Amino acid sequence: MFSVETSSVSRHIYVFSTQMDNCFRRQLALRYQLPPFSYALHHSLVPDSDSLYHRLFAHPRMVEGLVREFVPRRLVAGLDFSGLQRVNPKFHSGRRSARRREGDVIWRLPTREGSDIYLYLLIEFQSESDGWMAVRTQVYQGLLWQQVIDEQKLQAGARLPPLLLLVLYNGERRWRAATTTSELIALSPDSALWPWQPQVRYYLFDMGAFPKDELARRCSLAALLFRLEQRHSPEGIKELLSEVIAWFRQHEGYERLQGLFAELIREALAASGVKLSGSGSLSEMKTMISIDFEASKDQWLAEGKAKGKAEGKAEGKAEALLCLLAERFGAVAPSRQKRIRGAKLVTLERWFKRAIVAPDLPSVFNPPR
Numbered sequence: 001m002f003s004v005e006t007s008s009v010s011r012h013i014y015v016f017s018t019q020m021d022n023c024f025r026r027q028l029a030l031r032y033q034l035p036p037f038s039y040a041l042h043h044s045l046v047p048d049s050d051s052l053y054h055r056l057f058a059h060p061r062m063v064e065g066l067v068r069e070f071v072p073r074r075l076v077a078g079l080d081f082s083g084l085q086r087v088n089p090k091f092h093s094g095r096r097s098a099r100r101r102e103g104d105v106i107w108r109l110p111t112r113e114g115s116d117i118y119l120y121l122l123i124e125f126q127s128e129s130d131g132w133m134a135v136r137t138q139v140y141q142g143l144l145w146q147q148v149i150d151e152q153k154l155q156a157g158a159r160l161p162p163l164l165l166l167v168l169y170n171g172e173r174r175w176r177a178a179t180t181t182s183e184l185i186a187l188s189p190d191s192a193l194w195p196w197q198p199q200v201r202y203y204l205f206d207m208g209a210f211p212k213d214e215l216a217r218r219c220s221l222a223a224l225l226f227r228l229e230q231r232h233s234p235e236g237i238k239e240l241l242s243e244v245i246a247w248f249r250q251h252e253g254y255e256r257l258q259g260l261f262a263e264l265i266r267e268a269l270a271a272s273g274v275k276l277s278g279s280g281s282l283s284e285m286k287t288m289i290s291i292d293f294e295a296s297k298d299q300w301l302a303e304g305k306a307k308g309k310a311e312g313k314a315e316g317k318a319e320a321l322l323c324l325l326a327e328r329f330g331a332v333a334p335s336r337q338k339r340i341r342g343a344k345l346v347t348l349e350r351w352f353k354r355a356i357v358a359p360d361l362p363s364v365f366n367p368p369r
Contacts, residue, residue, distance in 0.1 A: 052267070053125045053168065056225070056260050057105045060084045063121065065220035066166070070205055075164070079119060083110040087120065090147055106144065111162075120144060122165040124202075129171060134181045137165050138200040165202040170229045175206040221247060221257065228264060241265055245282045258282060315341075317348040321355060329361040336361075 056062050064081045087106040105123040122140055130136070141163050148154070148161060169175050178184050180201040187194055207229040215227045224244055228237075244265070248258045262282050318341050325332050332340075340348070351364050358364045 052260060052264055054105055056257070056264075057123050057168075058086065059254075059257055059260075060086075060107075061254060061257065062221055062225075063105075063107055063123070065222040066168075066205075067121070069218050069220045069222050071164075071166075071203060078112045080110045080112060085109070089144070108161075118161050120148075120161050120163050122163065124165060124167045126167055126169045127171050129169070129173065129175050129177050131177045132184075133167060133177050133202065134179060134184060134200060137202045138181055138198055140165060141200065166205065167202050168205045168207065170207045172208070174209055175204055179204050219247075221261070224261075225264070237265070241282065248282065314343070314345040314348060317345060317352065318343065321348055321352050324352065324355050325361065325364065328355065328358075332361075336365075339365075 057066070060081075063084060067076055067079070068081075085108045087108050089104045089106050107121040107123070108118045109121070111117045111119050122144065124133075124136075124140075126133070144163060145160050154160075181198045182189075185197050187197065205226075207226045210226055210230075212227070212230060215223050215230075224240065224247065227240055244261050248254060248261075265282070321340055322332055322337060325336075340351070343351070354364045
């Protein structure tokens with residue numbers, strides 16, 4: 001998540017930068033010596049990778065959309081999403097490394113490879129790249145299998161269910177960690193020990209790495225979530241909000257998901273400096289965003305106009321002072337010219353009064369005690 005420490009004027013320029021002409025914005029930034037601003041808004045919607053994401057993917061429609069849209073088709077072809085069932089994780093161990101958060105999302109769904117064969121989906125949320133994610137994957141899968149063995153009282157010789165661990169990453173930087181344990185083991189693949197090493201892997205969704213045009217062609221809520229996690233101007237957020245609203249109008253009966261998406265967008269806007277009061281629906285939020293944008297833009301323009309007048313007066317006073325000094329004391333050194341042109345209006349007025357009666361040039365800036 002980013003932070004912007006600027007004056008009121010520059011903050012509004014930051015928020016509404018994409019709504020103005022590029023050249024005009026650059027001139028304003030140079031004229032008023034504002035700090036650099038970005039032309040796009042971005043932050044992680046769920047910085048700690050918990051809370052909202054866990055609630056989102058506790059809904060079967062989100063899970064189905066994620067797997068159907070983003071997992072390779074050859075893996076999805078044999079799955080029956082009509083039988084999705086939420087699994088309550090009970091991974092507790094005395095060892096700290098084996099403890100699991102109670103909010104982890106695990107689903108079970110039947111496969112077409114046999115009436116008694118189920119796939120277990122483990123969904124992990126990350127806001128930072130974890131170099132040991134593959135090792136954690138091995139631990140999590142082993143713990144889940146142990147839970148299945150205990151709960152189903154599997155006997156020796158029984159077959160374990162297949163597992164698939166999905167990692168959703170919404171960090172700003174691209175994921176660089178290994179996705180398999182084989183990449184982490186200090187052995188050559190042609191070593192005699194290699195066949196005896198753990199071979200575990202997870203499927204990664206690096207949300208910020210997906211091409212925007214590819215995501216725009218997809219129609220699931222998971223794709224809309226991925227798009228919300230990428231960089232957008234305020235106007236772009238409004239357009240995405242319209243698409244989210246359109247999806248829920250076409251798919252009735254998902255009120256809980258609709259409320260969660262409203263919460264996501266509200267957090268994104270709040271982190272971008274646009275805070276909306278209340279907890280209205282998506283449609284109400286869109287109206288409030290439009291009103292807030294216009295009101296803030298009017299305020300920025302008024303402040304900019306007032307500052308422009310003050311700057312104009314200061315420029316005029318600086319030129320008048322330079323003329324007076326040149327008339328009384330001769331040529332003014334470039335360093336003094338720079339100091340005069342960079343001074344505030346109140347300072348220039350004080351110097352101008354001194355310049356009328358000062359015995360020499362230094363006395364204008366540093367009067368004798």
